[in-house]
Amino acid sequence: MKRIATLVLMLCIACSAFADNVSQSRAESLAKAFFSSTATKGKDVKVEMVWNGQDASTRSGEAPAFYVFNREGGGFVVISGEDAAVPVLGYSETGSFKAKAIRSNVKGWFDMYSREVAYLRSIGERPDSEMEAQWAASAIKSNLRRAGGKNLNTKSWGQDAPYNLRCPVVDGLQSVTGCVATAVCEVMRYHEWPQTVTGTLPSYKYKTDKGTTRTEPSHRLDTTYNWSKMPNDRYSYTQEQAQNVSKLMFDVAVMLQSNFNGVDNYGAYGTGAYSEYIVPMMVHYMDYDSSAVLLYRNNYSTLRWSEILKAEIDGGRPMPYAGDDNESGHQFVVDGYDGNGNFHINWGWDGDDNGFFAVSSFRIGSDYDFRYNQTAVIGLQKNQGGTPHEPQLSYYVETGTAGVSLVSGTIESGSFTMRAGDFYNFGAFDVDADFAFVLMDYADNVKKVVATPDHQVLEFNEGAAVDQPCTLSVTDLAGLAFGDKLVFCYKLAGGNWTKILVDSYSNPGISEYPIYDAPCIKVNATATYSASEIIPLEIVNNRTAPSSVTWYIDGVAYGDTEARLEPGVHTIKCVARFNYVNHTLVQQIKVNP
Structure with a gap:
């Protein structure tokens, strides 16, 4: 198993002399x-x-x-x-x-x-x-x-007094609540939920910004939040309001396992926490809906x-x-x-x-x-009895491999090995599922599971890469059609096989390996949509990811990956570069009112 940091840094690109500046x-x-x-x-x-x-x-x-x-x-x-x-x-x-x-x-x-x-x-x-x-x-x-x-x-709250009155002194400095805890508390104040909480938050260790190891002790949550007696802002409040809001802030900061740090006179240091903790902790401790994601x-x-x-x-x-x-x-x-x-x-x-x-x-x-x-974080609201969001599994391009590929053998022979990786769990909950390569048709209907399923439990931010031997019988081979593809999927207990995708901006990498390598623009069965639909712009049936893609709608360059179009007949064109060669793909679609 592998673990990664989820932060992806974008480097600044030097300015060019060709663009027009605004004085x-x-x-x-x-x-x-x-x-x-x-x-x-x-x-x-x-x-x-x-x-x-x-x-x-x-x-x-x-x-x-x-x-x-x-x-x-x-x-x-x-x-x-x-x-x-x-x-x-x-x-x-x-x-x-x-x-x-x-x-x-x-x-x-x-x-x-x-x-x-x-x-x-x-x-x-x-x-x-x-x-x-x-x-x-x-x-x-x-x-x-x-x-x-x-x-x-939402209320205009902050990180220091009165919100941090219960936060600890760290390395000789009064710590602040942190931006994550403050944001979550502002949302909680909007919903005025929960009314009461119970349970114990576990202790945890972390290194402070000054390098010392600190333990935040376990913390009892048993309390009732008096939402009506919390301040609107920091400029006018009673002692009771200060105690109520600082209790909420500290509870949430510890719940999120925040790294408390003090702030000096120069604004250096500060309390930090991970966004990925918000959903599981809010569902588990604060009675928020399980559908949040x-x-x-x-x-x-x-x-x-x-x-x-x-x-x-x-x-x-x-x-x-x-x-x-x-x-x-x-x-x-x-x-x-x-x-x-x-x-x-x-x-x-x-x-x-x-x-x-x-x-x-x-x-x-x-x-x-x-x-x-x-x-x-969407769907963050008081418990409505919702079901957990579907797992967020996707390939991570920056690990060096992303998507699916043929490792050995040939599809035509019926015996070959496929690789999937590196795929990761970016969701808030563990994913306990079977994983296998599946033969699907153009419309994503499952035709056959072609590999022995591999059972894995992926925790948050945990990933893997697998090689799976695959087989297709003589009958399977005879029934192959244009648009068929091999897709690496997961299946929860009692669920259906679901594709793992490469995110929209990951290059290179493909999530579907076509039986016939013939790139085309993906459309629905009738190439007809309604004006209210968002139409995806996607290339399918390609065994390698394009190094560059330029989309045109009715002759005008369009760079987003989805579009909503006016009623009428439209021409979608794509210039995609595969293996240093440009390929032009064209598809006409109809949009009804």
Whole structure:
């Protein structure tokens, strides 16, 4: 068995001289235009640029990736520094951006914007007509007036006093609650659940940021949470409210096995915990629904990811959300969205810098391959009697092998060996299942299990690679058809064989080994869809993973892995590079109203 760290680091890409940069003066005029729709008639909008992401480590002469402007009287807006990117990256109609005391999770999110802009500049990207229209002052001005959206308005809590009153002193410094515990507690306060808890949290050991070994003792949970007597914020509270909220925070921090650390006068150190612990601990100790699950953004298209987040908010479920930069992980709460596709983020710092932010500076459908180190906990709500989410098993490309392959023999002979690996359990619960290679048809119907099942129990973050001898009889061989494939699957007790997939952005790697190597664009049986459907863009029947893929919809480049199309007949084209040779695949589909 093997174990891996789940953090995948994205290196910054050097800027290119070919992209068009946005000057500070142009950004300022757009910031004024943004707020002008809500300004008092006849009154000028005054803004001040307070941060452009640059510091002493930034190379001299490097163009800013973004500009943050505070509005006189309250509010801020973030304008992109690159006109091939989405123009408005974030905003709030109230408060101000605390540029002189930027918190780590806020900086981590803005670092994502910087990496995206650096990527655009590195490839010399130019704005198309759609993006140019978005950059018009009139379009910027209409952002605040666009209808739609919902905000769940979670409490603006933080990590220090009064929330950390029960947290221990570590290495001579008062520790804080940590961003993970604070985010989870904000969600719990929204649901006001549970009412009472029982049980004992186990002790655990960890190394502090200063290198000392510390043991957090076991902790009794028996208590009733008085939700109505917890503070709304840190600025006005009673002693009773302080004790109630600090009890909740400490319980959750210990439950998540947080590494408590103190914070010095320079903001160094801090308490940390793993997002992967949220679901199992909340289900086991806090009576939250078993259907909750931690999802990884890299496994979804930008379109699908945005719709998942919106569905959670529409369902009244704010989400603990994690984003990683090159140094550490950060947790916060996503609790709303607006009519422009931006999401409301509660950073967990007493309301500082809360606002609506773009989940990407790339427009949906842009032709980019970019990895995001982000997760969201969905389905986090009081116990509804739900069933656990299906196992989250997928191949992990960075281990050197990913997906399925033919090791020896030939399929035509009926005797061969297939390999699957490295596959990992990224879910919150152990996976106790049989694993085997299965022959499926084009529609994923099981035709035959071709290998002796291998029984394994995979804990969280545990994985394996297996070689399995496979056999096909003479009758099996005679019945093979185009679209048939060998797929490595798992089967839970009483369940069905289910494919293990390579995540959307993993290259190289395939999860299906076709009987006939003839790549094509995957469609349903009739190549017909409805306008409400999200249509996957996927290549199938290929024995090797393409080194690059470019999609076109009706002649226009499209870079996401899924699309929703207007009614009519559409032409899907894909230029895929296999073994240093480009192959063009074309498929026509029909979309009904």
